[in-house]
Amino acid sequence: MNFPSNDTIVALATAQGPGAISVIRLSGPEAISLTNKVFRGKDLEKQASHTLHFGTIREGERLIDEVLVSLFVAPHSYTKENVVEISCHGSEYIVAEIIKLFLREGARLAEAGEFTKRAFLNGQMDLAQAEAVADLISSNSRMSHEVAMKQMRGGFSQEIKNLRAQLVHFASMIELELDFAEEDVEFADRSALRKLIAEIQKLLRHLLQSFELGNVLKNGVPTVIVGKPNAGKSTLLNVLLNEEKAIVSDIPGTTRDFIEDEVSIEGIRFRFIDTAGLRETEDKVEALGVERTRQKVEEAALVIYLFDINSTTPQELQQEITDLKTSGKPVILVANKIDADQNQLQQFDQLENLVGISASQKLHIPELKNAIVSQVKTANLQDRSQTIVTNLRHVASLEKTYAALDDVLHGLDLGISSELVASDIRRALHALGEITGEITTDDLLENIFSKFCIGK
Template sequence: MSFSLAEREDTIIALATPQGVGAIAVIRLSGKNAIKIVNEVFYGKDLEKQPSHTIHFGTIRDGEKIIDEVLVSLFVTPKSFTKENVVEISTHGSSYIINQVIRLFVKKGVRPAKPGEFTQRAFLNGQFDLAQAEAVADLIHADSEASHSAALNQMRGGFSSEIQELRTQLIHFASMIELELDFTEEDVEFASRDDLRALVERLLRVVEELILSFDLGNVIKNGVPTVIAGKPNAGKSTLLNALLNEEKAIVSDIAGTTRDFIEDEINIGGVIFRFIDTAGLRETTDTIEAIGVSRTQEKMKTASLILYLFDLGDTDLVEINRDINKLENLGVPFVKVANKIDKANSLLINELKEKHPDTIFISAGNKDNLEGLKAKILELVNLDKFKTGNTVVTNIRHYDSLTKTRESLLDVLGGLDNEVTNDFLAMDIRRSLHFLGEITGEITTDDLLANIFSKFCIGK
């Protein structure tokens, strides 16, 4: 999805609130002629004579026919989201009224907006850079405190300001290196190689820190895949139901009831966790159950967190130790969860407290100490970096560009070590600038913009 120059001059329209019947609906128009066109069908004040950021009551009419009583909000260029004239019409939420109003403006030459076209216009008109524009979509889809905070920080320029600062410093050295190419015969040095090395090493530290933050950013944005694993009848389904506070999984005394995955999301401390209840881990001759056990083992390898659940009334310390050794070999963070505390003997509890003091004791059936379990889960998902307000990368496109930037910067260092000629050194610096520019939008293609904004909703 790309826009021609002629299309960018159009006045566009879209419903900015969700589809369906509601108390009110907001219809948004943007373009040079937006206020003029709305004024032609609005009966109230003369909108073309009103200041920006004002709201006016009146009616929208198609000839003599009144469609609805409305409130019209004016945002006069450049003081609007798109930096164009923007009008937002608040109507009653009837789908009939919405359709009538939009059809009226389409008859008057207004074009229905494409997905993300309002935000794309804001980017093209210099309201914000590409990383900030992408954060608008993340903010709309944020479903937890953590994802909301990350998107808001990025939208307000937290991520972009770091990238811009890095790029500005590198541009200066690039220009000095390329200036030297014009004076090759004079053997002059405008850019100190020691200063360039110090800058590149400093940039690498920042870029690598941003790259490392992506694991956390991905967790914040998409949720933490958390597998509940253990023997059949350890209480995995009961625990999932207790955490969800609903009967999502089938609970039975018959071992091996869960044959496949049951998955749902839970918000814990402002972070989304995607809990996966799996088939019980055991040797089995049942073909279907065996497939479930195999899939469980695969899920455990790709999880970000494992809840190892065991039944205190049906497990001994030798078996627990054996399972813990297997989990440690997986290399995935895990929580030791001792279930059915009400059925345990005191000897086993004391042994666990001595050998595995980080064990969490619960009763999933009675919902005992679930808050303690949630606190432990949050502790293992290290959000300290995020909570201090540091920039966190949440976008796979940014991660990819940062990775390529790192490779190019390493090539610059390699060139300095090998004392390559200035033209090769300048080439590697330009590559680094190119990949940094991809993030904020200094370097774009129509295909890139089309891919990004096509994922937005129509009214944004």
């Protein structure tokens, strides 16, 4: 996605389709002058940055639309270039006519993510912040929004820069030793270097461990609802989603495959998955569904085991719990159909993580939701000041950094030359630099920004 730095790009910045208004964005050295050619109102080239101007867009004498033009004069803009945003009526025809007009005037269509890429290349933000822009756009819960917002504002980047600055100091000292190799002197305190590496690796472990949580916050908590046939799993799914998503029937084995949908509970996105009932069966189709249920349990972050309180004994339930615990996943036990006889619940009082509900009557559903949320509210999630890694590319770079620092420690143990120690530190610095974009390649940028929407 290479482009000359002296061209001007244009794209629709709002979603495709008709609406009340649409916003067309231009960026580049001629963004204001090109707009001024087709705008009837004030002379835009004489106006201050961050001002709004009402007027019309015309091609010659042909009126296309009445618009509101927002001016952002370089370097005080998203891209650090001249930027114009035109708010027009949300007609697809009007949008197309305005964009075609700018193309005829000399602008070109922006590529995916090109506005944000220009912001990165012009030093407005680093690469981790640019990636957080995409995460912010796709955030669909309070928690994923908070994590993306913190990263976009530089929280994660600052931690990486701090780590890098400390390593740079020792790298420079060791590089200095190479200039005085014949004198056999040491400018870098090896014991202090060991201590620093230990501290950095501790922080790297924390960041790497946070990815499991970050991935969940970004993509939703995969939560599988399992149990025997006719326990009420489909009814529970419908209640949690507040819609008739799954077919409900008194006939056991109605659900042959899995049904999946998402909902936000207390700002956390959950992906609930209704599965086929767990039982031995000679029905080949149902047996395939049961096997997929077991696969979904392996992939889940949380398991809800639903059972009919009126037809399940504590002994049967204990066996099911034992089988589920082999998956190593947290399990919430949900006793369903307590509306028939709530006294039945007493025989299961000794069990942990037990919630009694009636899915059909929507009884105690808020208590169940509280139990579900409490399972994922870890210390990291509660402490909003903690940095949470959500990007697999960042994980790969952090792992490379950790491995390079391991090599530094191993080299110090063996007493290897300063040149080799310096080489391993440079590898660690390179890996950290890949996260923020201090070290980058065209292929990497192409891969990142091609995933953005057009106009961002």
